[in-house]
Amino acid sequence: MTSLHDTLTLARGPAWRNRFMLAPLTNSQSHDDGTLSDEEFRWLTKRAEGGFGLVMTCASHVQAAGRGFPGQLGCFSDQHLPGLARLAAEIRKHGAVSSVQLHHAGIRSPEKLIGQQPVGPSDHADTKSRALTLDEVKHLRDDFIAAAVRAEKAGFDGVELHGAHSYILCAFLSPETNQRTDAYGGSPENRARIVHEIIDGIRSHTRADFQLGVRLSPERFGLVTTEMMALAEGLMTGGRIDYLDMSLWDVFKEPEDPALKGRPLMSLFTELKRGNTRLGAAGKIVTGEHAADRLKHGLDFVVIGRSAILHHDWPRRIAADPQARPAALPVTAQHLRDEGLSDTFVTYMRNWKGFVAEEAAA
Numbered sequence: 001m002t003s004l005h006d007t008l009t010l011a012r013g014p015a016w017r018n019r020f021m022l023a024p025l026t027n028s029q030s031h032d033d034g035t036l037s038d039e040e041f042r043w044l045t046k047r048a049e050g051g052f053g054l055v056m057t058c059a060s061h062v063q064a065a066g067r068g069f070p071g072q073l074g075c076f077s078d079q080h081l082p083g084l085a086r087l088a089a090e091i092r093k094h095g096a097v098s099s100v101q102l103h104h105a106g107i108r109s110p111e112k113l114i115g116q117q118p119v120g121p122s123d124h125a126d127t128k129s130r131a132l133t134l135d136e137v138k139h140l141r142d143d144f145i146a147a148a149v150r151a152e153k154a155g156f157d158g159v160e161l162h163g164a165h166s167y168i169l170c171a172f173l174s175p176e177t178n179q180r181t182d183a184y185g186g187s188p189e190n191r192a193r194i195v196h197e198i199i200d201g202i203r204s205h206t207r208a209d210f211q212l213g214v215r216l217s218p219e220r221f222g223l224v225t226t227e228m229m230a231l232a233e234g235l236m237t238g239g240r241i242d243y244l245d246m247s248l249w250d251v252f253k254e255p256e257d258p259a260l261k262g263r264p265l266m267s268l269f270t271e272l273k274r275g276n277t278r279l280g281a282a283g284k285i286v287t288g289e290h291a292a293d294r295l296k297h298g299l300d301f302v303v304i305g306r307s308a309i310l311h312h313d314w315p316r317r318i319a320a321d322p323q324a325r326p327a328a329l330p331v332t333a334q335h336l337r338d339e340g341l342s343d344t345f346v347t348y349m350r351n352w353k354g355f356v357a358e359e360a361a362a
Contacts, residue, residue: 002295004288004302005319008053010242011276013157013211014097016053019295020315021245023282023305024056024101024160024215026069027345034061034074036083039342044087046340048094050313053301055096057087059103059162062147063140065114066168068105071344075100075147084154092155099211100151101160102144106168107177121172121191122179137184140168141194145201148210158211161198164247166221169195173231176222188227195231199240215245218255218265225257229268236277244274245303248283251294270298287325288318309349312339330357 008016022044029040040058048055060075061067067074074080084100091098107120107129118129119136132140148159163169171177172184178191185191195214202212214235218228235241246269255265266281282303285291291302307314307326317324327335333346333356341349350356 002300004291004295004315008278008301010211010278011239012209012242016097016301017095018051018053018315019301020052020291020318021054021280021301021303022047022052022056022308023303024058024162025305025309026058026072026348027341028069028071028348029342029344030071030073032071034064034067034072034076034080036073036080036087037071037342039344040073041083041087041090043340043342043345045090045094046312047308048091048096048098050311051315051319052096052304052308053315054099055091056099056101056160059101059105059167060147062102062104062143065116065119066104066106066109067114068103068108068110068167070113075102075150076143078150081150081154084151084156088155088157092157097158097211098156099158099160099213100147100154100156101162101215102147102151103162104140104144104168106166106171108165108167120168120177121185122177124171124177131180134182134184137194141197141201144198145205148202148212149205152206152210158213158242159202160213160215160245161195162215163195164215164217166217169198170217170221170223173216173228174222175224175227188224188230192231199235203240211242212240213243213245214241215247217247218269219257225255225260225265225268229272232269233272233274236272236274236279239275239277241277243278243280243301244269246279246281247303248281251281251283251285251290253283264297266294266297266299288322291318292322309336309341310339330354332357333359 030037060073107127109118120129122131278300280301310326
């Protein structure tokens with residue numbers, strides 16, 4: 001039986017020392033221009049020290065206008081290279097594989113933050129975003145590819161395309177938010193065209209062993225689960241990506257689609273053909289027992305968020321005690337600071353109800 005602590009080899013790039021991937025977590029710790037801060041450097045490198053197999057950055061925007069939150073790490077300019085290079089070198093020093101998650105917030109870009117109207121595949125009344133022109137779609141594609149090249153130049157082992165959570169690539173995949181009538185809209189194949197073109201571009205412009213992953217959502221945001229299953233299988237069997245990262249919100253839940261109920265949502269993806277592509281998932285994998293169980297049920301790796309925030313060395317804790325459980329919530333702000341979170345990140349975590357203990361008034 002596969003163990004959480006077994007090495008994970010992939011079709012390209014370095015093997016991961018175990019089956020733990022650090023979730024690409026929003027933390028708002030970097031500088032306003034997208035350059036890396038010491039606080040974000042500490043947060044990520046501490047997880048490399050703590051034993052994670054793959055250390056993934058937060059969502060890193062590939063265009064200035066694709067910013068999704070304050071303090072977001074950028075990968076859209078060469079001014080970001082020194083910080084990214086420093087980060088990649090330190091992650092490698094501690095034995096972890098490194099990856100930048102490439103992102104454009106699209107219809108979820110706050111207008112007040114980016115200083116202009118947000119964009120998406122089509123006009124979208126709820127977010128007051130406008131449709132990209134055909135030339136802008138091609139520019140967006142090229143900027144994702146350029147960001148991957150930039151990450152490679154900085155020394156990262158690979159990148160992950162953020163195609164989930166209604167951000168711009170996900171918005172293209174959704175028939176609800178993509179009403180285009182050109183080559184990038186209409187059929188599922190056309191709506192996925194930009195994702196395939198980005199993958200092809202990254203493969204053409206980076207070295208042969210550059211590791212490439214994709215994150216997808218299987219439902220919500222107007223997505224059709226059966227379409228996402230077909231896309232996932234096509235990506236996994238196509239030989240162009242090295243791993244697929246499914247964001248499930250809850251790896252134990254049933255699908256929302258009534259026609260698919262009666263089985264775990266995760267099983268819809270673990271039972272797909274996957275060729276040499278590795279499959280992982282995120283969603284309420286909190287304990288070591290949860291993680292081991294998900295491998296038993298077909299995942300190649302697990303994506304850890306909450307427990308990674310609470311304990312920088314979560315993989316090592318599980319290695320020492322497979323029944324280990326993370327600290328009970330709420331935790332003190334000082335506990336989080338001791339685990340490498342800055343005050344900015346601690347403040348952000350207060351948005352997670354019941355996560356950070358209220359401090360007594362002086």
